[in-house]
Amino acid sequence: MRWTVLLLALPLAAQNALDVDLSGPWRVHGGDDPAFARPDFDDSQWRTVDLPLATRGPSGSFQEIPGIVASGDRTGFWLRRRVLLPAGTDPTRLAISIGAIKDGVEVWVNGRRIGGTGPFRVPEHAPLPQPFTFDIPEAAITPGEVQWIALRVWRGLFVHRRWRLEDQGPYALSYRGRAATAAAREQLRERIVQNLPGVGFAAVTFSIAVISALAWWSDRSRWDLLWFTLLALTGGGSIVLLVATLRPESRPFDHWGGSTFEALLSGLSVVAQGEFTMAILSLGRRWWWRAVLWAGFGLVMSVPFPPSGTARFYWGQMICGGATMAMVLVDWRSKRTQRIHWETWLVRLTILLLALATVENFAIRLLRVPNVVPTAFPVAGFSVDRQDLLWTLLSAIILAMLLRRQAADRREQQRLAGELEAARLVQQLLFAPESGATGAAAVDAVYEPAQEVGGDFYWKRVEPDGSVILAVGDVSGKGLKAAMLVSVAIGILRTERSASPAAILRTMNEGLAGHTGGGFVTCCCARFDPDGAVTLANAGHPSPYCDGREWEVEAGLPLGIAAGAEYGESVARGAWFTFVSDGVVEAENAKRELFGFERTREVSGRSAQEIADAAKAWGQNDDITVVTVRRNA
Secondary structure, eight states: HHHHHHHHHHHHHHOOOOEEEEEEEEEEEEOOOOGGSSTTOOOOTTTTEESSSOSSSSSSSSSOOTTTTSSSOOEEEEEEEEOOOTOOOOTEEEEEOSSOOOSSSEETOOOOEESSSSTOOEEEEOOSSSEEEEEGGGGGGGGSSSEEEEEEEOSOOOOOOTOOOOOOOEEEEEESHHHHHHHHHHHHHHHHHHHHHHHHHHHHHHHHHHHHHHHHHHHHHHHHHHHHHHHHHHHHHHHHHHEEEEEEETTTTTTTTTHHHHHHHHHHHHHHHHHHHHSSSOOOOOOHHHHHHHHHHHHHHHHHHOSOOOOHHHHHHHHHHHHHHHHHHHHHTTTTSSSHHHHHHHHHHHHHHHHHHHHHHHHHSSOOOOSSSEEEETTEEEEEEHHHHHHHHHHHHHHHHHHHHHHHHHHHHHHHHHHHHHHHHHHHHHHHOSSSSTEEEEEEEEEOEEEEEEOOEEEEEEESSOOOEEEEEESSSOHHHHHHHHHHHHHHHHHHOOHHHHEEEEEEHHHHHHOSSSOOEEEEEEEEOSSSEEEEEESSSOEEEEEEEOOOBOOOBBSSSTTTTOOOEEEEEHHHHHHEEEHHHTBBBBTBBOOEEEEEHHTTTHHHHHHHHHHHHHOOOOOOEEEEEEEEO
């Protein structure tokens, strides 16, 4: 009974089985002419190519047909083949399967278009290039055994090498089924498995980016860390994006598809690479380099996606990569005679390799330069992408050196902070006590430097007869340089024995002339006598206030500008005197309004601390010194 059933089933199985192998020789011709699809077209002069196109071309990414795809990135060609249908074939159930031959394809049977991967040359909704199966309508089959099949092929999409499958077929004519869909899923699954090392590299790169971001957050003056963070994020993000879109239903060429984001990540990557280079190298005319970089980025993003041509994309990458290489070489040449630490050489070499990889991509894609080094290496059944490995290793090297440099900078900052603190303490020791009631007048002083150390100073001396000599001054500039000049001025005052304010200023001017480094010193010197007289000489300093009124005195030339300068003296009497530096008058609030002379006059009768606090509350942008003098009864 069993054998009887099997014998009866054999004719039925034969009727349902059809597998006409379409692999092997096909006629091929470049160009695009719908007449190529006609059954009566004479293709005897066309060349022959074998399908599937399993081998890769010089680019390492595209299957090339010699003489057909020679240059440019918008190319088309036709393939033709005569097919013999077995006798008894059911024309109502036929389907044709084709492999991942190119980016876009249309299938024609006996001069009639039966399907394709999308509107030819307008692939807004084209799926990822992969094997496909197309049903053949009965009307497309001509009576008899001879059928003509033509493939209209176009390559013009922005297809990354991770997306592009090798053409392994199947090429077959059979009854309707999903053989090609199954083959596509299997190939894409294999590609995902092969690219797992790339996902691992992306994870490492993301970790590097996180470490770099945290390091930048702890020191936000380090722009090199910020740009390196963006560089690492774009590199890792590109890998994840490409692997994530390896699905049969993926349509990466839609307006917001994977190709658009791949272009954005690629553009940001090369710009970040250039900005990072500028951040770690001492380059002049940064605006010029930056203009070139962002012009290249504009070219990258000016390509419409899906692109009608991707040449501008690669030209943009070439401009950015070439500019980065030029930066390194210019810096290298400008410092070739200097002794440079080995880490700096390694950073330069690393950046040069990254930029070279970008330029190489341009050369392979557009100039058809042979790819000598394989783009991927098989390791234990996986595919290790050369670019992923290079990016990960170089990113780790750069991060290690950046962190090392940051640690060194931090140690240097701590050392400088310690030195500034020591300078501040020394400067405080140089000044007279802040308050005291010795002699003919009681002096109260407040000093608020804008930085750790400043350029303001005050000094007093009590004479044997009870007279009090006071000097209040301001060195041009701020910081450590001004503080050093303050030390010189205080040193001169401590050795000067004259009781004449004018003579004291003359001595200070002679001692400072030629030693100010292009700066100057303003100073107001006064002597408070026991009989109530106050003698004052001024060298360019703001006039003091006497009992709430500005004391109009002749302002002589600031100290240190010209040797031999003379200074006059004026005499006044009063109970309360206030001396300020220009940090009080020039205090500026958020509306850019100055504290000014009028407000200073209004508060001049208050204590030194109250006046200084009022100026600071208004908006301190310079050293503030206030000295008040009250005559003793």
